[in-house]
Amino acid sequence: MKNYSIWEDIADIECPELKDNKEVQVLIVGGGITGISTLIHLKKDNLKVILVERNKCGYGTTGKSTAKITYLQERIYMNLRKNLNDTQAKNYLDSQRYAVNLIKDLIVKNKIDCDLKQVPSYLFTTKEDNIKKIEEEYNFLKNNGVDVTKVTNVFFNKNVKLALKVNDTYVFHPLKYINYWKNKYKDSIYENSKLEAIKKVKGGYVCLVNGKIIKTKYLVLGMHYPYFLKPFFLPTKSYVEASYIGAKNTKGEDFSAINIDNPTISMRRDNNNFIYLFI
Ligand SMILES: Cc1cc2nc3c(=O)[nH]c(=O)nc-3n(C[C@H](O)[C@H](O)[C@H](O)COP(=O)(O)OP(=O)(O)OC[C@H]3O[C@@H](n4cnc5c(N)ncnc54)[C@H](O)[C@@H]3O)c2cc1C
Known part of the structure; x- marks a missing residue:
């Protein structure tokens, strides 16, 4: 029995880790379908935008969904x-x-x-x-x-x-979809790059990612609730939920x-x- 998502059975496309400070118009945090979709649409408008993902794009909820x-x-x-x-x-x-x-x-x-x-x-x-x-x-x-x-x-x-x-x-196959966009926008995506802190400043935000500084005018959080901002604080409208997903090979409509x-x-x-x- 597999204990990983069936979508994860495909070849991965690697994006680099963030190693330098950056200044951009938009910083997107999280490489699930929310973050990647935001990237696609902002790229169409030729904005200077980058996306940071603490792990690998698509390996959060998106790659574990029924798609x-x-x-x-x-x-x-x-x-x-x-x-x-x-x-x-x-x-x-x-x-x-x-x-x-x-x-x-x-x-x-x-x-x-x-x-x-x-x-x-x-x-x-x-x-x-x-x-x-x-x-x-x-x-x-x-x-x-x-x-x-x-x-x-x-x-x-x-x-x-x-x-x-x-x-x-x-x-559809969510990771094949995400990988297409990863490949297309490789120069704007940083994986294994975790947002650690956010500071609101005049005209935008200063963010700490892997110990590097990213200055940005706009910030998109596509990473669910940012628990690290207030450690141990669970908002009253949040709750923990478990779900169980499985797959088997059967023929039919x-x-x-x-x-x-x-x-x-x-x-x-x-x-x-x-x-x-x-x-
Ligand atoms: C079991 C299950 C099945 C589902 N099935 C469907 C379905 O069939 N159809 C449908 O439309 N919806 C489905 N959903 C809902 C849907 O999957 C989610 O709403 C969607 O995938 C969420 O995408 P996301 O990009 O917001 O989050 P995620 O895919 O979880 O992406 C968030 C990303 O943020 C990253 N991140 C977190 N913290 C940081 C940080 N500090 N720095 C950098 N990166 C960070 C994470 O590593 C992660 O990759 C399902 C949900 C579940 C749980």
Whole structure:
């Protein structure tokens, strides 16, 4: 049994460690999909930008995810309606559909070899009590222009009571995707380079990375919560969560799916890789 992510089974591209002081317009911290996506878009605008990653790009959460590109995300739309309002829920839906297309277009336009595949996404429940919640999510999507269908029989789980299905969603190989951009922007990425401190100064920030100084006008933290800034301080809205991911080789139709029950089960299959995740 492997105890590392299946995505990590590919040849790595190395970027250097930071060894000199630098002065830039934008410093991005973290080489996961957040940091790399920021780099891609800032590079398009010809900004003087560098990215620092304390380990290897993509080997954080991004390289351990199920790598589904979908806007079906548990009960997100009903939760946003309840806790905010209809407009914010609609804005979030639009942003997620925009992001799905953005990443797909980037892959297609740049001919990135990262196993992109269009597969249907499902949102489902195996519990009688949750059928109404799936209906609510369905109505919201339908009323907001999504081509969504309701299904009661799904091939991947015979206990499903009700599911939603959309077709304009994808899966990919996250590390092949990250490696393409690493290769393209090698001169702007420093790996094994850890942000250790940040000081706000007039006109920007002074950052300490591997003992070197980086002066920057703008700073993007794509590294989750920066615990080192306030050691031992856990904000009240943070919590620790464990998830368990596995993969096996099975044949069948390609798809991705997530439930709204407890525990959360997220899964996908493509090229005979069946990947499942319990949260
Ligand atoms: C098990 C699991 C499955 C998931 N599946 C999906 C999915 O299928 N589809 C989907 O859209 N989302 C999925 N998600 C959510 C998604 O993976 C994450 O939201 C996304 O990968 C986060 O990317 P990130 O770049 O913000 O963080 P990360 O990928 O974790 O990158 C942060 C980087 O910051 C670096 N860093 C941290 N501290 C420092 C420092 N001091 N100096 C320099 N670098 C530092 C880390 O080394 C790391 O590489 C999943 C999440 C989990 C946990």
